Amino acid sequence: MDNRPALPPEIARRRTFAIISHPDAGKTTLTEKFLLFGGAIQMAGQVRAKGEARRTRSDFMQMEKDRGISVSASAMSFDFKDFRFNLVDTPGHSDFSEDTYRTLTAVDAAVMVIDGAKGVESQTRKLFEVCRLRDLPILTFCNKMDRESRDTFEIIDEIQENLAIDVTPASWPIGVGREFLGCYDLLRDRLELIDRADRNRVAESIAIDGLDDPKIAEHVPPHLLDKLREEVEMARELLPALDPKSVLEGHMTPIWFGSAINSFGVRELMEGIGTYGPEPQVQKAQPREIAPEEGKVAGFVFKVQANMDPKHRDRVAFVRMASGHFERGMKLTHVRTKKTMAISNPVLFLASDRELADEAWAGDIIGIPNHGQLRIGDTLTEGEMLRVAGIPSFAPELLQTCRAGDPMKAKHLDKALSQFAEEGAAKVFKPTFGSGFIVGVVGALQFEVLASRIEMEYGLPVRFEPSQFTSARWMAGEKAAVEAFAAKNKQHVATDNDGDLVYLTRMQWDIDRVERDHPEIRLTATKEMMV
Secondary structure (H helix, E strand, C coil): CCCCCCCCHHHHCEEEEEEEECCCCCHHHHHHHHHHHCCCCCCCCCCCCCHHHHCCCCCCCHHHHHHCCCCCCCEEEEEECCEEEEEEECCCCHHHHHHHHHHCCCCCEEEEEEECCCECCHHHHHHHHHHHHCCCCEEEEEECCCCCCCCHHHHHHHHHHHHCCEEEECEEEECCHHHCCEEEECCCCEEEECCCCCCCCCCCEEECCCCCCHHHHHCCCHHHHHHHHHHHHHHHHHCCCCCHHHHHCCCEEEEEECEHHHCECHHHHHHHHHHHCCCCCCECEECCCECCCCCCCEEEEEEEEECCCCCCCCEEEEEEEEECEEECCCEEEECCCCEEEECCCCEEEECCEEEECCEEECCCEEEEEECCCCCCCCEEECCCCCEECCCEEECCCEEEEEEECCHHHHHHHHHHHHHHHHHCCCEEEEECCCCCEEEEECCCHHHHHHHHHHHHHHCCCEEEEECCCCEEEEEECCHHHHHHHHHHCHHHEEECCCCCEEEEECCHHHHHHHHHHCCCCEEECEEECCC
C-alpha cells in the first residue's frame, strides 16, 4: 500500500465513514453533534424533545419519526476544519442489519459508539465482525459518561477481549456520572472540561503541562485528581501507545470518552477522524481494482431509497464515488445494461437538506434520482466495463405471504413490492405455483415498516400472513440442471425480483435433501448483487 501516489488534495481531504452502534447507544445524537460542529445545522434537534421537535435531522421516514429509531441509512456531507466528512448513517436496529452491511461496503472507516454503562453489546459485535472482514479502520467513542457508567479499564478490557483489537485511550474521563467533569486529552496533554449549562456550547479546553501541572488543581477536586493521575499512569504502562499505521490497518482502535448529548468529546473525536482516519481507499472490482486518484470517474450504488419525497415518487440511488472528479451533467456508462446515462441532477445530502451537486470527488457520496434503472450493486464508469465486487444480498430469515386488502388492487401491490425489493428493503419472491407474493426480511420489525410504508406511500392496506416456508436459497448450477430441478419442484420454487430462481424451504431437512439427492444444484444463502 505504501508505494501508492499521493492523492490530489481535494480527494485527500475526504473522510468517508459510517457510525455503528447498538440501538440506543446515542448514534443519532452523535450524528447531530457532528453536523452542529461541522456548521451544517445551527441548533441540534434534541432527540428527546417532544412532538415535532423530536424529528432529528437525519431521520426522514414517518416511522422513524414515530419510533425514534433510524431505519434507513442516509448520507450527509459537511466540512470540518480542512476536511470534508461524508458520514453515512447506519440503522442500529438489528432488524435492518442487511442495509448496514451494504453501507459498510461504501465507507473507508467506522466510528463505533459504545454506551459507557452497557459496554459491548450483541449488535455491536455483529457489525464489528463485518468491519473486520473488510479490515476497516475503527475509531471508538464511549458515550454517556455523564451517566453512571462502568470502570474505564473494564470498558477497554471488554472491547479488547470481545472484539480482539488493541485499544489505545485518546482521552481519559475525569469522574463519572454526576461527578463527570470532562476528560484529560492524552494525545495533546490538555484538560477538556464539560459545560453542563448549555448543551450546544463547546466546553472549554485548558492547555496544561502534563498531569503534574499545579494549574490542574484549580479545575479538578483533589479526590478526582488523585484518581486521574493514578489511572493515567496505569493506562500509559498497560495499554499500547497510539500507532497511526496500526489504526489504518484495522488492528488498533483509539477510544475517546464523552457525552454526545452534552456535546462533550465530540470535537476531539472529529479531530481524531481527520488525523487518524483513512483517505479514500482503493475499491475492489472486476476485472481490476479502482484507485481513487484515477482520472476517470467510477462509482457504485450501495443503497436505493424509494419515495424520499412522498410528493414525487422518486427513487434515489446512493452512489459512492470510487475514483476521479465527477461533474454534473457527465455521461456515465451503466455497466450492467451497457447504456449511457446523463447524470443531470445529482444531489448532495447536507443534513436533511438536499442540494444539487455540481461536482464530487472520489470518496464522496451522491444521490442520483432515477426511475428504477439503478439497482444496488450497479457500477457507473466513464466507459470501462468495471464491476465493483462484494456487495452482499442475504437470504431472509423470515418469510410471510403478502396480500392486498382489496383484491382489485393486486396489480398495485406488485409495483409497490418490486419497488421495495429494488431498494433492498425486502426480498420479494413470486411463487411459480399459486398466487400472492412471499416477502422475506431479516427481522420481524421490517414487516411493520413495509406495511406502514405501502399504506402511506401507495394508499394500499396490506396484510402479512404466515407462510408455510421458513427460508429461501438461491439456486446455482448448470442452467439445464437448474431448470429441470425447478420444473420437478414447482411448489417450492419462486423467482426473486431479478428473475433468479429461488428454492423455498420449510425446514433444514429440505435443504439437506437437495444437497444429498441433487449434487448438481448448489443452494446459497447469499448472492452478489451485480447481476
